[in-house]
Amino acid sequence: MAVSPHLTLVDGSGYIFRAYHSLPPMTRPDGTPVNAVYGFTTMLLKLMADSASDHLAVVFDAGRRTFRTELYPAYKAQRPEPPEDLVPQFAVIREAVRALNVPCLEREGFEADDLIATYARHARAQGARVTIVSSDKDLMQLVRDGVDMLDPMKNKTIGPTEVMEKFGVPPTRVVDVQALAGDSVDNVPGVPGIGLKTAAQLISTYGDLDTLLARAGEIPQPRRRQMLQEHADDARLSRELVRLRDDLEISETLADLGLTKPDPETLRAFLSENGFRSLLARVEAVCGPAPAGTPATAAASPAVDDYHLVTTVAALEPWIAEARHAGVVAVDTETNSLKARTATLVGVSLATRPGRACYIPFAHQPPHSGTLALDGPATGPFAIDDRDGALALLGELLADPGVLKVGHNIKFDLHVFKGVGLDTVAPLDDTMVLSYVLDGTLHGHGMDELAERHLGRTTIPFEAVCGKGKTQITFDRVPLDKALAYAAEDADVTLRLHKVLRPRLLAERLVRVYETLDRPMVPLLAAMEQAGVMVDPLRLRALSETFARRMGDLEDEIHGLAGHPFNVASPKQLGEVLFDEMGLPGGKRSSKTGAWSTDAQVLDTLAGDGHVLPARVLDWRQYAKLKSTYTDALVEDIDPATRRVHTTYGLTTTSTGRLSSNDPNLQNIPIRSEDGRKIREAFVAPPGHRLVSADYSQIELRLVAHVADIKALRDAFAHGQDIHALTASQVFGVPIEGMDPLLRRRAKAINFGILYGISAHGLARQLGITRGEAGAFIEAYLARFPEIQAYMDRVKEEARAKGYVETPFGRRIPTPGISDRNPVARAMAERQAINAPIQGGAADIIKRAMIRLPDALAEAGLTARLLLQVHDELIVEVPKTELDALVPLLRRTMRDTVALTDDKGRTTVPLEVDVGVGGSWAEAH
DNA sequence: CGGATCACG
DNA sequence: GACGTACGTGATCCGG
Missing domain, CATH: 3.30.420.10 (Ribonuclease H-like superfamily/Ribonuclease H)
Incomplete structure (x- = not known):
């Protein structure tokens, strides 16, 4: 039976950048960087193995100058140069494609996208199906019956439905929408004031761009009408820029693109030259069995296991x-x-x-x-x-x-x-x-x-x-x-x-991180998991009953206020009650599902305006959360054999080097609310024992002072000052004595913002102030602590250049999105890059202290044992008789095992530890 | 199984 | 006023 041919066209540039940014720097013996080559090769191999298609080509851009830059010189003019260690890899990647016996297509004066459009059209004409491997939205205009895309980032197929989701119009109208919305990254002008949403709505209404422009006078909004009329030519130019040319002359026929096995010797030579030993082992799988007498490779192993x-x-x-x-x-x-x-x-x-x-x-x-x-x-x-x-x-x-x-x-x-x-x-x-x-x-x-x-x-x-x-x-x-x-x-x-x-x-150069931070954690965490923590089920059951009663009362009241019963736990039903039935103001629909948002922020605003139902729902939600996630669930997690709860720590889960805790998560036991805090009363010491909780004071801010080398903060920590009050006095120009608590609260939020890679919007949201006010605070902060700006710039640059950032202890944290073309995604990656050395550095410090602790205890002859870690806090179980010895030892171990020092070994910022003791976790904290 | 929500640092 | 909002996690619930 004849099966229709299937052509896969790979957007080579997209593949290269993805490979480059997803791998740490690698070099071959002669020093040539090869991480992108390696990533590209493995990705292409995987595609060849997985794909059902029988025709394949990789398409590259041939240079920066194209017919589009002739048309509009600004087009893609602000693209940054590729990273310097990527440039030499372009040529090697073309070699890789040739070694795999896959045709390379490129054409001077045109972009890869135009060639893809052209070859897709020819293949369709010959009855072939086409798959375009790319995550570039500019290619989505090509999707149609028999042509789909595969997004290699998300491993997701893109068909007409997905295009509709992205652009709000079918693939045939994508160029019209792009022509209106423009693209700030590629310098496609578009029409000012019109974004993707508005563009899609306009095109849906008027059918296509030409009709819209012809009838622009009918647009009701004056400003929008004026913009469309004034910038009609920009829109037409934009359409020429984004529309792909599918009428190029072709140099290869479909038959030329048929998939063939690579020549094993060529492929081996290429892989050896680049030091891809792990791939050498796969040559046979790719090319078929090696001829007899082929010399064994370094990674040789028995033919049969x-x-x-x-x-x-x-x-x-x-x-x-x-x-x-x-x-x-x-x-x-x-x-x-x-x-x-x-x-x-x-x-x-x-x-x-x-x-x-x-x-x-x-x-x-x-x-x-x-x-x-x-x-x-x-x-x-x-x-x-x-x-x-x-x-x-x-x-x-x-x-x-x-x-x-x-x-x-x-x-x-x-x-x-x-x-x-x-x-x-x-x-x-x-x-x-x-x-x-x-x-x-x-x-x-x-x-x-x-x-x-x-x-x-x-x-x-x-x-x-x-x-x-x-x-x-x-x-x-x-x-x-x-x-x-x-x-x-x-x-x-x-x-x-x-x-x-x-x-x-x-x-x-990661031996030190592995040997002194993570490997020693393995047996240590096993011992902590084995030890578990004693939990009192009676206490939890009593709390469950209290919470259940309050939920029942609240539910009755809520149903009464709504006028009918409904499921309070369903955000969907709640949203309908609040905004459709009761018609309350301030409803926001989520951009993804269109459902009403009913999160705490929304309900809190409504409650503040005097509405009772949302206030009761907030209370109900608190009890529901505490009951289902904690008081009910934790009882089930008690091991009857030990009467204790044993969590499992994740050592390889987080991006920053922190631990995680699961099944159950003991790192998010409530403390911030009065009712929630009661749950900690159920975490107890066995008879004759006490729980000791020791936590680092302000460890992340201390790390900021250290890594960004902020003189004023270093001095403040050295003198044990109230850091938020100091910040407030600097930023708002008020004396520390008799300070308005509101100003200190704002300063505290700014300090947290700094840890998170501050943004005016984020700070405004947190403090409930306008973006402008938040922006002014940030400006004042940066003026007072100018070293922060230098730190943020330095980290972003490091991330861009190396693809990762580092904690002060050498842990590497990859930053894959740092050169993302989407400015929103890039900004997020930048904030992550700024936060990672701080959060990760704190994680490294507590790991060192934990690793040191068992030896310190043994040297002191103590039997106390470490039970839990909650990011900046350690919980130790100790016989009462050892308490006097343990408390200072624990404090010293945490404070002194690691010192933050400059290059001359002088301490830059001291660490401080607060210690509490009690019969329960609530008391000890 | 994804999204919404909310508990923690 | 285009875009979508602070960093890092895990558990529970709803609803398709």
């Missing part, structure tokens, strides 16, 4: 010996649950070198069949012959100081091993943490994703082994042959990832 099932201690012994001999072993556990602390150990896999691994079953069930005996008697073995003997051997290996244990998210395995009495796993490395330190949140750190990315290997998905949804089985029910293939691969892949990632630490 050497995986073994180990069911006797006698068979296990040589594996342990092999691991000792190698000095490195990858370890992975299989369990019947994702709750590591309580999971049953089902099996363990070990990998001793790439491609060689074993699986030791500990608790597999006999195969399950509906009617017994139908498959004959179940035959073993389903577990290793001598469980205790095997665990003893394994325990020695795990504790052997001469053997590095490598795991992927090894914190999970530490809990599982602890569950079978194996307490010591050291030394250890974690490939998930390595990946996080190297690449931050540029991509996920799951093993499957990393295997694909770094090894070009598609791993067996868990669901392929255990199924999913209702029919999912636990791992102990998986037949041993499948369990072996899955589990051994996990250990194998972990070891291979370690070989790729560990050397990058040194090359990219």
